[in-house]
Amino acid sequence: MFYLIGLGLGDVKDITVKGLEVIRRCTRVYLEAYTSVLTVGKEALEEFYGRELLLADRDMVEQAADEILKGADVSDVAFLVVGDPFGATTHSDLVLRAVNAGIQYRVIHNASILNAVGCCGLQLYNFGETVSIVFWTDSWKPESFYDKIKRNREMGMHTLCLLDIKVKEQSTENLMRGRKIYEPPRFMTVAQAAEQLLEIVENRREQGEKLAITEETVCVGLARVGNDNQAIRAGSLREMASSDLGGPLHSMLITGHLHPLEVDMLKLFSDPEGLNSLKMTDSSTYTS
Amino acid sequence: MFYLIGLGLGDVKDITVKGLEVIRRCTRVYLEAYTSVLTVGKEALEEFYGRELLLADRDMVEQAADEILKGADVSDVAFLVVGDPFGATTHSDLVLRAVNAGIQYRVIHNASILNAVGCCGLQLYNFGETVSIVFWTDSWKPESFYDKIKRNREMGMHTLCLLDIKVKEQSTENLMRGRKIYEPPRFMTVAQAAEQLLEIVENRREQGEKLAITEETVCVGLARVGNDNQAIRAGSLREMASSDLGGPLHSMLITGHLHPLEVDMLKLFSDPEGLNSLKMTDSSTYTS
Numbered sequence: 001m002f003y004l005i006g007l008g009l010g011d012v013k014d015i016t017v018k019g020l021e022v023i024r025r026c027t028r029v030y031l032e033a034y035t036s037v038l039t040v041g042k043e044a045l046e047e048f049y050g051r052e053l054l055l056a057d058r059d060m061v062e063q064a065a066d067e068i069l070k071g072a073d074v075s076d077v078a079f080l081v082v083g084d085p086f087g088a089t090t091h092s093d094l095v096l097r098a099v100n101a102g103i104q105y106r107v108i109h110n111a112s113i114l115n116a117v118g119c120c121g122l123q124l125y126n127f128g129e130t131v132s133i134v135f136w137t138d139s140w141k142p143e144s145f146y147d148k149i150k151r152n153r154e155m156g157m158h159t160l161c162l163l164d165i166k167v168k169e170q171s172t173e174n175l176m177r178g179r180k181i182y183e184p185p186r187f188m189t190v191a192q193a194a195e196q197l198l199e200i201v202e203n204r205r206e207q208g209e210k211l212a213i214t215e216e217t218v219c220v221g222l223a224r225v226g227n228d229n230q231a232i233r234a235g236s237l238r239e240m241a242s243s244d245l246g247g248p249l250h251s252m253l254i255t256g257h258l259h260p261l262e263v264d265m266l267k268l269f270s271d272p273e274g275l276n277s278l279k280m281t282d283s284s285t286y287t288s
Numbered sequence: 289m290f291y292l293i294g295l296g297l298g299d300v301k302d303i304t305v306k307g308l309e310v311i312r313r314c315t316r317v318y319l320e321a322y323t324s325v326l327t328v329g330k331e332a333l334e335e336f337y338g339r340e341l342l343l344a345d346r347d348m349v350e351q352a353a354d355e356i357l358k359g360a361d362v363s364d365v366a367f368l369v370v371g372d373p374f375g376a377t378t379h380s381d382l383v384l385r386a387v388n389a390g391i392q393y394r395v396i397h398n399a400s401i402l403n404a405v406g407c408c409g410l411q412l413y414n415f416g417e418t419v420s421i422v423f424w425t426d427s428w429k430p431e432s433f434y435d436k437i438k439r440n441r442e443m444g445m446h447t448l449c450l451l452d453i454k455v456k457e458q459s460t461e462n463l464m465r466g467r468k469i470y471e472p473p474r475f476m477t478v479a480q481a482a483e484q485l486l487e488i489v490e491n492r493r494e495q496g497e498k499l500a501i502t503e504e505t506v507c508v509g510l511a512r513v514g515n516d517n518q519a520i521r522a523g524s525l526r527e528m529a530s531s532d533l534g535g536p537l538h539s540m541l542i543t544g545h546l547h548p549l550e551v552d553m554l555k556l557f558s559d560p561e562g563l564n565s566l567k568m569t570d571s572s573t574y575t576s
Binding site: 006008009010011012013014015016017018020021084085086087092093095096099106107109110111112114115116118119121124125126127128129130151155157225226228261262264265268 | 294296297298299300301302303304305306308309372373374375380381383384387394395397398399400402403404406407409412413414415416417418420439443445513514516549550552553556
């Protein structure tokens with residue numbers, strides 16, 4: 001059996017009892033190591049599970065999937081994914097390869113950022129399409145995520161923005177020279193995401209476009225959701241740009257129409273007067 | 289501390305290790321008993337946890353929240369929710385009451401149907417607004433969910449349809465006489481949801497409306513997601529109406545634009561020729 005097991009979002013103890021039992025009886029256990037991170041490292045997981053973990057980076061999953069699946073028809077192999085196996089990144093490719101090789105598979109679900117963001121009080125029902133915000137470079141500043149947020153806002157829907165992660169990236173020089181030397185990992189912060197979004201707002205304003213988002217739009221910054229030291233901050237987009245939510249991972253929510261109960265929840269995470277004043281200027285916000 | 293703990297979707301072992309540890313040390317443990325169900329009952333949970341559970345039905349959570357929170361400022365009280373505490377039903381009200389009473393709270397997340405449906409291979413990124421389909425009566429046949437699905441479809445987005453649960457409902461007679469006698473619980477099946485949707489499609493056709501959904505639209509029926517005996521079935525809306533996916537809980541997905549990898553995954557859950565023919569008639573479906 002090939003098991004895809006979600007690890008949840010926080011630390012070693014966020015795995016399910018079922019998942020832990022499977023890990024302890026598997027022949028080999030892989031840890032997917034490129035789409036997300038826990039607040040603890042591989043060593044802490046190995047100690048808690050009492051098992052050695054094999055790191056599976058993007059290259060390995062794409063190029064050596066057969067190696068991962070080897071023997072899973074006669075013994076148990078597990079593939080561990082931070083969050084849920086079908087959360088922010090799907091592992092359909094591994095599933096299809098398993099099925100084609102006559103290997104049975106099973107999924108052991110867990111929380112993913114896609115549902116855990118509900119902890120800030122915004123109703124998951126009322127989210128539109130999820131967007132990804134990537135690190136801009138000097139020459140590449142895509143704005144497509146703005147248009148998706150805009151579309152969601154126009155329908156009164158909230159937007160979850162997943163923020164870029166750069167793991168095992170090569171510098172242009174190392175890439176061209178074929179040197180497998182990697183840059184330190186980078187994780188986009190809420191402040192960085194908000195700055196990029198503010199730049200787009202400014203561009204659109206200059207173009208005379210009717211703005212779906214302004215500096216005053218109510219946003220929520222989240223960091224390390226599900227962990228004991230998680231941080232949640234509600235405020236204007238402008239406030240997000242100067243926020244400091246600490247270490248990774250960060251996510252940002254752009255609100256749509258707010259229900260009174262949602263406003264009450266967001267107030268738990270904002271300056272005492274912050275959201276009261278915002279209600280006056282942000283048209284999509286609930287006004288009582 | 290007041291703990292909101294998600295139980296996941298399957299059986300007793302879908303709780304996280306962290307959640308289990310908290311339950312075992314709490315003074316009182318409540319089990320929320322109205323928005324969802326596991327495939328096992330209260331007794332199985334009590335045996336696995338080694339703890340007595342206090343059932344909290346809707347009346348109690350709404351009218352006796354103070355009782356639930358009592359003493360949580362000086363000792364630990366847990367409130368267990370099937371899925372994730374902020375999944376399909378939010379428990380913001382309990383959180384706000386706790387905060388107002390000066391009680392600290394913590395959330396222990398888990399999988400919810402909102403992310404676990406990713407197991408069928410549809411990308412969670414590409415879902416629009418979630419809709420609820422309620423049981424129609426002879427005199428009350430709301431169609432608003434159709435218009436939300438239509439809006440999602442027009443943007444190429446998938447739709448998760450949460451299907452109605454009737455727990456502790458009273459007959460009109462018992463309600464009028466104030467008798468607390470409850471009807472047996474009812475859980476909407478994929479077939480029932482599809483039938484209601486087909487009736488709306490027929491109505492709209494008669495009204496000459498341009499159809500966003502037809503009998504041939506690709507849908508996915510899911511039952512008992514996350515459990516060993518889960519069932520997933522991909523096929524046309526017409527096929528869904530005659531499907532039998534067994535016991536509760538059921539959910540239904542209406543696809544939007546399908547990526548080739550999504551089609552490949554759905555084929556795992558459909559008749560061999562089913563989705564090939566559908567590609568020809570359903571305009572939103574990916575055609576290679």
